[in-house]
Amino acid sequence: MNPRELMETYNLEPKKSLGQNFLHDPNMLDKIVNLAEIQPDEAVLEIGPGTGAMTGRLAKAARDVIAVELDERLQPVLEAVVAEHPNLRVIYQDVLKLDVARLFYPQPFVVVANLPYYITSAILRHLLENTHRPRRMTLTVQMEVAERLIAKPDDMSILSVSVQYYGNPRIVARLKPNLFWPRPDVESALVRIDTYERPLVAVPDDTTFFRVVRAGFSQKRKQLKNSISSGLALDAERTAALFESAGVDSRRRAETLTLEEWAGLARSYGQIQSAD
Numbered sequence: 111m112n113p114r115e116l117m118e119t120y121n122l123e124p125k126k127s128l129g130q131n132f133l134h135d136p137n138m139l140d141k142i143v144n145l146a147e148i149q150p151d152e153a154v155l156e157i158g159p160g161t162g163a164m165t166g167r168l169a170k171a172a173r174d175v176i177a178v179e180l181d182e183r184l185q186p187v188l189e190a191v192v193a194e195h196p197n198l199r200v201i202y203q204d205v206l207k208l209d210v211a212r213l214f215y216p217q218p219f220v221v222v223a224n225l226p227y228y229i230t231s232a233i234l235r236h237l238l239e240n241t242h243r244p245r246r247m248t249l250t251v252q253m254e255v256a257e258r259l260i261a262k263p264d265d266m267s268i269l270s271v272s273v274q275y276y277g278n279p280r281i282v283a284r285l286k287p288n289l290f291w292p293r294p295d296v297e298s299a300l301v302r303i304d305t306y307e308r309p310l311v312a313v314p315d316d317t318t319f320f321r322v323v324r325a326g327f328s329q330k331r332k333q334l335k336n337s338i339s340s341g342l343a344l345d346a347e348r349t350a351a352l353f354e355s356a357g358v359d360s361r362r363r364a365e366t367l368t369l370e371e372w373a374g375l376a377r378s379y380g381q382i383q384s385a386d
Contacts, residue, residue, distance in 0.1 A: 113161040114291050116187050124292055128181055129226020131290040132160045133250065138289050142300060143167045145282050146222050146248035153214055155244065157205050157223035157233065160184065162191035168222060169195035176213060178205045206232055211242035221247040230255050231269055238276040238305070239316070246277075247303045256281050256299035266365045268327045274369055275319070277305035311373035314380035322376045326364040334367075335360035342379065352378045 113132035117124065124130040133139060142164065148154060148171040159165040159177040161184065169175045169191075177200045179188065188200050201208065206229075221244045225233055230251050237244060251259075259279040261270040273279050283300035287293045313319040325341025326334055338360075339349040353360040356374035358367070367375075 112291070113163060116161045120183075120186055122183055122187075125181065129228055130160065130181070131224075131226075131292055131294045132163065133224055133285075133289055134163060134291050135289040136163075138283075138285060139164055139167055141283060142222065142248060142250070143171055145300065145302060146220065146246075148172050148220060148222075152245075153217055153219040155210065155214070155219055155221045155223075157221065157225065159188060159191075159200065160224070161187050164222065164224070165198065166191050166195060169198045173197065175199070176201060178203060178208060180204050206236050210237065211240050215242045218245050220245050221249070223247070224250040227252045227255065234269070234273060238273065243276065243305050246305060247301075248282075249301050249303070250285065250298055251301055252294075253284070253297045253299045256301050259301055259303075263366050263368050266367065268323060271323050271369065271372060272320070273303060275309050275311070277303045279303045311369050313373050313376045318380050318383075319373065319376040322379050323372055326367070326372070326375070330364055332363070333361045334358070334364060337364065338375070344382070348382055352382060355381065 111119070112134045124132070148168065151173050153174045154168050154172040156165055156168055156175060156177040159179050165175065165177050165188070175198045177198065179200060179202055182202045185202060192198050192200055221237060237247065258267055258269050259273050260281060261267065279301055281299050282302045285298040285300060287295070287297060322338070322342070325338050327337070328341045329337040335349055335353065338344065338352065339346070344352065350360070352375065355378040356371070358371050358375060
């Protein structure tokens with residue numbers, strides 16, 4: 111049964127507040143599992159299983175699947191899927207309050223999810239900033255978000271810098287609105303993020319790097335020297351020294367910097383902190 115029929119069977123309506131748009135096209139569901147390249151010995155975290163259309167496919171492909179669903183109303187729907195797959199467990203909880211690392215550590219895992227727009231950035235941070243990150247993530251997101259994830263200098267944001275610091279994002283498929291129920295107003299994309307064992311750029315530590323990045327984007331329309339000085343509470347002399355040491359023009363704006371340039375600013379800031 112497709113998601114609409116299942117929801118009607120249990121007298122349920124999709125919750126707009128949860129961004130519930132269920133992917134129902136069987137060909138696209140199969141394609142997502144294939145593009146996720148799940149191996150028989152891998153564990154999978156599925157976020158937002160909904161009515162279980164993807165969940166059963168993941169359970170057939172993986173060693174184990176843990177599905178995290180916020181909407182407890184869907185429990186009777188998902189129980190039927192669980193009954194068919196002994197390697198599947200469903201947790202009814204907010205994934206942002208869940209210790210994902212503890213669920214899987216020390217075993218590696220991958221993520222497959224259909225993410226609602228309003229919580230995409232928060233979930234990405236929750237997973238990527240974790241001490242035990244997924245090997246890769248295959249995510250259905252709104253096209254606007256997908257384009258932000260893969261952005262290049264001149265169009266960077268905190269989101270693109272953060273994701274590209276931890277992994278390599280790429281759009282692997284585009285999804286039309288008619289593949290979902292209820293039908294969303296915008297197109298979606300399937301994004302795959304292959305994470306790095308360690309960031310490709312050298313920084314003092316993650317905290318210092320992101321402190322500098324947040325400061326740089328804190329006043330996006332201003333030149334970096336102004337936003338960095340204000341965001342890091344640096345006087346004019348130390349601000350000038352920071353940019354000179356990093357080899358970055360202080361008149362530029364945050365969206366134009368490469369990942370390596372942000373790393374250079376973080377290293378320079380780390381040196382200033384050490385000198386103080």
